[in-house]
Amino acid sequence: MSHIAQIELDDANLPPPTPEIEQERRVAMFxxxxxxxxxxxxxxxxxxxxxxxxxxxxxxxxxxxxxIADQGGAQAAEFHLSLSPFRQVxxxxxxxxxxxxxxxxxxxPSQIEAIDMARRGIHDEGARILRERLDGKACxxxxxxxxxFTLVCVLHFGG
Numbered sequence: 229m230s231h232i233a234q235i236e237l238d239d240a241n242l243p244p245p246t247p248e249i250e251q252e253r254r255v256a257m258f259x260x261x262x263x264x265x266x267x268x269x270x271x272x273x274x275x276x277x278x279x280x281x282x283x284x285x286x287x288x289x290x291x292x293x294x295x296i297a298d299q300g301g302a303q304a305a306e307f308h309l310s311l312s313p314f315r316q317v318x319x320x321x322x323x324x325x326x327x328x329x330x331x332x333x334x335x336x337p338s339q340i341e342a343i344d345m346a347r348r349g350i351h352d353e354g355a356r357i358l359r360e361r362l363d364g365k366a367c368x369x370x371x372x373x374x375x376x377f378t379l380v381c382v383l384h385f386g387g
Contacts, residue, residue: 230267230279232372233299235260237379238286248329249382256378265369268296268305277304285376287311287383294366309361311384317354318384324350351377 235257239245245253266283268276277298284295291308298304324347331340355373358380362368368376 230281231264232260232266232283233280234282235379236282236284237383238284239383242383245382248325252325252378253382256375256382260372260375260379264372264375265367266372267367269364269367271305277302285379285383292380292383296366305365307365313357313361314354314380314384317350317357318381321347321350321354321381354381 237253237257266281267279268281270276280299281304282297282299282301284293284297286293286295288308290311292311292314294305294307294309295303296305324343328340328343328347331343335343351374354377355370358377359368359370359373362373
């Protein structure tokens with residue numbers, strides 16, 4: 229199975245994340261490395277390297293950049309995605325995450341669960357948008373899209 233074997237976030241020029249954002253990042257990175265499905269489809273009639281891949285994610289010129297290399301370090305693909313389709317869902321995701329983090333401190337479990345369900349729904353929407361944007365560029369499963377969306381949010385937080 230083709231997968232991401234190594235991932236790097238280029239967050240050097242971003243402001244320091246909040247502890248909550250840093251925790252989201254750590255969990256997403258850990259889960260992604262534990263299990264993911266990432267494949268580059270054939271382009272222009274040519275097969276792409278099968279992976280495993282090294283993925284560098286960054287934001288450059290207000291675009292989300294996927295820089296993909298094979299295990300030997302040779303570039304396999306690079307593509308740039310507009311951040312515009314993500315803006316509202318990222319904003320909504322951060323808003324609901326803030327509500328969730330605040331709720332965990334003081335609200336009863338039933339209210340926390342309701343907020344968490346809303347958070348998961350927004351997260352699913354972000355993953356769906358990411359899969360649409362990756363169509364024809366990379367094939368990912370739902371869990372991989374969700375974890376990558378979390379990392380997009382982390383990068384977007386500072387960008």
